[in-house]
Amino acid sequence: MKTTFIAGFLFLNLSSAQHTGNQLYANPDGNSGYAEVIHNAYAEKITDNGAQLIYRMNILDNIKADSYVVTLGLNQEATSPKECNAKINKRIDGFKSALKKWGIDDDDIAVDFISQTKIYDFKAAVNGAQTSFEEQEKGFEIKKNIIIRLHKMTLFDELVESASEFDIYxxxxxxxxxxxQQKVYDSMLSEANKILEIRKTASNKDINNPDLYGKPKISINFYSIQPANQYKKYTAYESADVVFKSDYYSDKSYVKQEERKSNTFYYDGRQPDLYDSVLNADTPMVGLQYVMEVVVTYTKY
Structure with a gap:
């Protein structure tokens, strides 16, 4: 069996935060709703079935982001589309001007037109003891998104505060x-090679004739995971029990109103014990997590 050093090309499978945005409310589990990418963490690390010899390595790396793209949503109502568009553009232009004092210029900002819809409401008409409701057109609503690129997340608080001044929440x-990402790829691939050499050294003594194996086939899967896909939610509280008693002959009714319980979100990244090696394992930051799965397969002649 010949010595092999894995030299792969960059292959990305990007799945789409300390700062995550309101997408956390997209479903009851508290994550963004994207399908989670899961590798087979419990697959055998070394497999020898007589015809093939297979090595598997899984690497995890925690990487600080270099830039961030924040999406803010806003809407505007008015009696006509022209008035509606003028009002929402005035808010957007004011917000963009405010961002310039932090070095965020027009090249870092884009506006995405989302929708224009009619708004309807009901008008009540009372005729004696009868009240009727007629649906009528009330006006229009325009929705737009402002997409902003940040090179420093320290500007996030200022961005949020400034947005609120223009009713953008x-x-x-x-x-x-x-x-x-190529640098991340190369670093993880180097780590996978170190693990491969250790496993080959450990397993060679159990192979009857290593020279019977030809050149290996190498499979590399490399992808990143956005932080928002890894947040979880819980609500921590204890509530008293209330027993309701009603009287069939009484006209009294009871309403139970509970206090609002705040949801807690927390970052729960990939667990390190599922990987052969974790780079930047003890970092406290919330950032991108990169996963590399390497499979090296030797086949007998």
């Missing part, structure tokens, strides 16, 4: 980006 989502 909906932080839809935050995406994280790494500038040099």
């Amino acid at each position: 909906n932080i839809a989502k935050v995406d994280y980006f790494c500038k040099d």
Whole structure:
């Protein structure tokens, strides 16, 4: 069996935060709703079935993002589309001007037109003891998103505070980006090679004739996971029990109103015990997590 050093090409399978945005409310579990990418963490690390010899390595890396893209949503109502568009554009232009004092210029901002819809309401008409409701057109609503690129997450609080001055409160989502993914790939691949050499050394003594195996086939799967896909939610409280008693002959009714319980979200990234090696394992930051799965297969001649 010949010595092999894995030299792969960059293959990305990007799945789409300390800062995550309101996308956490997309479903009851508290995550963004994207399908989670799961590798087979419990597959055998070394498999020898007589015809093939297979090595599997799984690496995890925690990477600080180089830039962030924040999506803010806003809407505007008015009696006509022209008035509606003028009002929402005035808010957007004011917000963009405010961002310039932090070095966020027009190249870092984009506006996405989402929708224009009619708004309807009901008008009540009373005729004696009868009240009727007629649906009528009330006006129009326009929705737009402002998409902003940040190179420093320290500006996030200022962005949120400034947005509120223009009645922009909906932080839809935050995406994280790494500038040099090739560097991340190379570092993880180097780690996978170290583990491969250790396993080959450990397993060679159990192989009857290593020279019977030809050149290996190598499979590399490499992908990143956005932080928002890994947040979880819980509500911590204890509530008293209330027993309701009703009287069939009484006209009294009871309404139970509970206090609002706040949801707690927390970051729960990939667990390190599912991987052969974890790079930057003890970092406290919330960032991108990269996963590399390497399979090296030797086949007998």
